[in-house]
Amino acid sequence: MLSLLTADHLAVVDLSGHGHYLQWGILQISYANTIVILSMILVFALALVLPFPGHSGTAPTHTPRRPADDATPEEGGPR
Amino acid sequence: MSTSTAGAGAGNWTARLRARTLEAVPPGQLLPDEQPAYVASWIYVFGVATLAALIVVLLSGALIALGGPSWWHTNALGHFLNSLHLWSVELFFFFMVIHLWGKFFMAAWRGRRALTWMTGAITFLVSIATAFTGYLVQTNVDSQWIASEAKDGINATGAGAFWNVLDVGQMLLWHIALLPLAVGVIVVLHVILVRVRGVVPPIGIADDGTPESVAPQGGSR
Amino acid sequence: MTAAAFRGRQRRPARPPAGRWHGPMRPYDLAKEFTVALVVVALLTAALAVLFSSPDEKNVTLQQWATADRNDFVATATGELAGTTTSAGYGAPYNTNGDGQSIGPLKLQKWAGIGTPVDPPNDFVVTPLSTISGNSALTDALHRWKGAAADQQTTWASAYADALGKAPDGDPAKVTASPDFGPVPVMTDALAQLASAGQLDSQLVDSSTGFFQTNYTKPLLFLGDSGYLDDFAAGQHLHGNQWGMMNETGNYPGQAWLWLYTFWYQLPGFTDANSTLGANADAIIWALMMVLSLLLILVPFIPGLRSIPKLVPVYKLVWRDYYRGHRA
Numbered sequence: 001m002l003s004l005l006t007a008d009h010l011a012v013v014d015l016s017g018h019g020h021y022l023q024w025g026i027l028q029i030s031y032a033n034t035i036v037i038l039s040m041i042l043v044f045a046l047a048l049v050l051p052f053p054g055h056s057g058t059a060p061t062h063t064p065r066r067p068a069d070d071a072t073p074e075e076g077g078p079r
Numbered sequence: 080m081s082t083s084t085a086g087a088g089a090g091n092w093t094a095r096l097r098a099r100t101l102e103a104v105p106p107g108q109l110l111p112d113e114q115p116a117y118v119a120s121w122i123y124v125f126g127v128a129t130l131a132a133l134i135v136v137l138l139s140g141a142l143i144a145l146g147g148p149s150w151w152h153t154n155a156l157g158h159f160l161n162s163l164h165l166w167s168v169e170l171f172f173f174f175m176v177i178h179l180w181g182k183f184f185m186a187a188w189r190g191r192r193a194l195t196w197m198t199g200a201i202t203f204l205v206s207i208a209t210a211f212t213g214y215l216v217q218t219n220v221d222s223q224w225i226a227s228e229a230k231d232g233i234n235a236t237g238a239g240a241f242w243n244v245l246d247v248g249q250m251l252l253w254h255i256a257l258l259p260l261a262v263g264v265i266v267v268l269h270v271i272l273v274r275v276r277g278v279v280p281p282i283g284i285a286d287d288g289t290p291e292s293v294a295p296q297g298g299s300r
Numbered sequence: 301m302t303a304a305a306f307r308g309r310q311r312r313p314a315r316p317p318a319g320r321w322h323g324p325m326r327p328y329d330l331a332k333e334f335t336v337a338l339v340v341v342a343l344l345t346a347a348l349a350v351l352f353s354s355p356d357e358k359n360v361t362l363q364q365w366a367t368a369d370r371n372d373f374v375a376t377a378t379g380e381l382a383g384t385t386t387s388a389g390y391g392a393p394y395n396t397n398g399d400g401q402s403i404g405p406l407k408l409q410k411w412a413g414i415g416t417p418v419d420p421p422n423d424f425v426v427t428p429l430s431t432i433s434g435n436s437a438l439t440d441a442l443h444r445w446k447g448a449a450a451d452q453q454t455t456w457a458s459a460y461a462d463a464l465g466k467a468p469d470g471d472p473a474k475v476t477a478s479p480d481f482g483p484v485p486v487m488t489d490a491l492a493q494l495a496s497a498g499q500l501d502s503q504l505v506d507s508s509t510g511f512f513q514t515n516y517t518k519p520l521l522f523l524g525d526s527g528y529l530d531d532f533a534a535g536q537h538l539h540g541n542q543w544g545m546m547n548e549t550g551n552y553p554g555q556a557w558l559w560l561y562t563f564w565y566q567l568p569g570f571t572d573a574n575s576t577l578g579a580n581a582d583a584i585i586w587a588l589m590m591v592l593s594l595l596l597i598l599v600p601f602i603p604g605l606r607s608i609p610k611l612v613p614v615y616k617l618v619w620r621d622y623y624r625g626h627r628a
Contacts, residue, residue: 010155011353015551019537026566028543032553036173044177047121048617054119114328115321117622124337131337135345152356161356162349165552170345172557184614188600200597207557214555220357221549224533226516227524228540235401235583237408240393240415245521248514277321281619282610288323288626 109274116288117281122185125178126273132171133266137259139163148251149218168210175203187279190286195276198269205261212254215244222247355549357536362504362519365528366495371470373495376526377488378464380420382457385525387420394418394521401583408583416517421453424522425491428503438490441483448482456482540565561589 020031029037143151143160151157179199188196214225226244233239243249285291366373379385383397391398393415400409426445432438445453460481467474472485494500504519523529530539538544545562548554564570564585572578599605609615616623 010159010350012351015352016355016357017550019547019549019551021537028537028566030537030547030551030554032548032551033546033556036169036553036556040173040177043173044122044180047125047177047181048614050121052119052121052621110330112328112330113325116324116326117619118328119326119621120618122618124333127334127337128341131334131341132345134338135342139345152358158353158356159349162352162354163345165354166348166352167341167345169348169553170341174341176557181618183599184609184612185618186606186609186615188606193600196600197597200593200599203596204593207555210555210557217356218359220359220529220532221355223359223520223523224529224538227520227529228533228538228544232582232586234390234393235409235580236586237392237412239409240412243393243416243515243517245416245517246515251514280321280323281622282615284323284619284622284626286321286323288321290626 103275104271108277109271111274115278115280117284118278122177122181123278125174125181128174129171129178130266130270132167132174133262135167136164136171139167140255140259144255148216148247152219164213168213171206172210175206179203185279186282189279189282190276192272192276192279195269195272198265198272202262202265202269205258205265209254209258209262212250212258215250216247216254218247226250352552355552357549360523360529360532361498362495362500362523363498365523365526366492366500369526369528370492370496371464371472372526372528373492374472374488375461375464375470376522377425377491378457378461378484379525380424380522381484381487382454382461383421384458384461385420387418387424387521387525390418390521394517395420401580403580403583403587406583416515418518418521420521420525423518424504425487428494428500429487429490431503432490432494435490437486441486441490444483445487452482456480456484460484460488541571560592561585564588 015032022029022031022034139160143157143164146154146157151161182196182199211225211229215222215229229244230239233242233244242253280286283291376385380388383389387394389398391400392409392412395414395418399407402409426442429438429442448456459478460475463475463478463481464470464472472489475485477485491500494503501519504522505513505516533539533544534542536549537547538549540562543559543562543566545558545565546554546556565581569575569577570581570585577584595602595605
């Protein structure tokens with residue numbers, strides 16, 4: 001399945017042929033859907049374990065800044 | 080901006096609306112340039128990724144709409160736009176479900192955030208309906224089959240008496256007008272709720288950043 | 301009243317802001333994050349579109365069906381006249397020839413009434429044939445059909461349907477002519493000719509609004525009564541008992557998010573159309589999915605379900621850095 005240029009669409013990989021399916025008992029799933037679902041699980045797992053840049057996890061960077069323009073002297077402003 | 084209603088009559092709706100709005104979302108809360116220190120995990124990007132995918136879905140859909148419902152069958156640019164629309168929808172659900180998984184395991188409904196969870200779940204369900212109507216209006220054999228099959232399910236509920244999946248005109252208008260509007264409104268509410276309530280703190284951590292003395296009950300409080 | 305007293309009266313009772321964090325913060329650029337996300341997702345979408353394109357299997361017409369499988373076309377048309385097809389006995393929202401599905405005493409399908417009136421023998425066969433002129437055999441056949449009682453019509457059509465079922469390949473040409481069939485063979489043959497010539501497709505599209513038509517109920521119901529679309533779907537794994545709802549033609553990913561909805565259709569209880577469960581599968585599964593959807597929406601209020609995050613501590617991974625830096 002290589003380059004395929006047809007009159008109405010371009011596709012580097014032609015997915016329009018005969019579908020491939022995995023079968024196990026009543027479970028039947030296409031290769032494509034399997035890849036999608038496994039990718040989701042993998043991405044979810046990676047999102048949980050991969051370190052997030054710029055966060056040392058030690059001292060906080062700063063305490064919350066009060067919004068500067070929502071307070072009047074007599075009211076104290078909501079927060 | 081003052082939240083004071085002084086100078087305005089007690090019945091001034093605008094002043095009261097402004098006061099309530101500013102109490103709910105103070106300036107700086109809607110477009111913050113800082114966030115809680117615990118918001119530091121890749122799991123947090125899936126909400127904005129879902130939103131970005133939704134924008135690509137809407138843009139690609141709008142571009143397809145420029146030529147009407149069937150031009151993409153015989154036009155290479157139209158087919159490419161259709162491909163953009165299909166893959167952005169796949170990415171939309173990809174990111175949205177991961178976002179849902181993350182929010183579930185973070186019990187993100189805690190701290191009076193139940194409505195945030197609920198609007199998110201409703202967005203998911205309405206998006207499924209929107210995608211379904213999209214498949215119905217492809218105007219190819221896939222549409223013919225899906226319509227023929229789906230009609231039985233919908234007719235069984237009684238909704239088929241007024242919502243006819245075999246009527247391409249009706250389904251097209253639901254797909255490009257009514258359902259995207261519904262998704263848009265609920266998504267806006269969802270995002271505003273996130274801004275209003277803030278990102279949920281870690282389980283076992285109080286609002287001031289210190290550990291809670293008692294382990295929290297699972298559930299909204 | 302002083303201004304201060306007035307403002308005091310206007311202010312809402314103080315309450316702690318719900319979930320309003322006042323612990324440690326970090327810098328954050330929301331606009332930049334959104335822009336980066338938009339660019340990345342747009343590029344990813346474009347890459348997928350260039351790599352894989354999108355499926356587009358050409359739609360099927362009645363003309364194709366009548367040309368490619370004339371025997372099946374004639375058998376289906378006969379079934380419409382005999383009242384034995386799915387459409388003929390469907391019930392609401394098309395006609396009153398059946399009760400439709402129910403969940404116990406709840407007959408939602410029937411109670412909703414007729415939303416799109418369809419009378420299969422007349423809409424699919426008799427009315428289109430009535431537009432043909434210059435065919436005296438057909439004119440006589442139609443005259444005979446319309447003048448007969450309903451019982452007689454059913455008897456003719458059923459007899460012809462039986463004969464077609466026994467003929468080799470269901471070929472009408474191999475059926476021995478018989479007066480028991482009445483005008484049905486002439487009518488169904490003429491309909492097949494009309495369809496093969498491409499003239500039936502547009503005739504069946506709803507013309508109640510006159511010139512402009514978007515309602516394809518009739519041609520799709522007629523097509524759905526045949527095995528033609530069924531065969532295509534089976535080849536593409538699109539049938540209900542093939543997890544079809546999740547699938548797409550070819551090797552494309554489908555609507556994987558429909559996995560739970562299509563799951564129920566694979567269970568033995570629901571696949572037997574002769575059982576009560578199977579005969580009402582659509583209604584029961586829809587009700588089940590509505591309940592599950594409601595449960596999803598209401599997770600924050602459901603004891604047990606809302607405790608799972610604490611019991612399966614994935615959250616410890618999410619916030620591990622914060623916990624490490626802020627031990628009790």
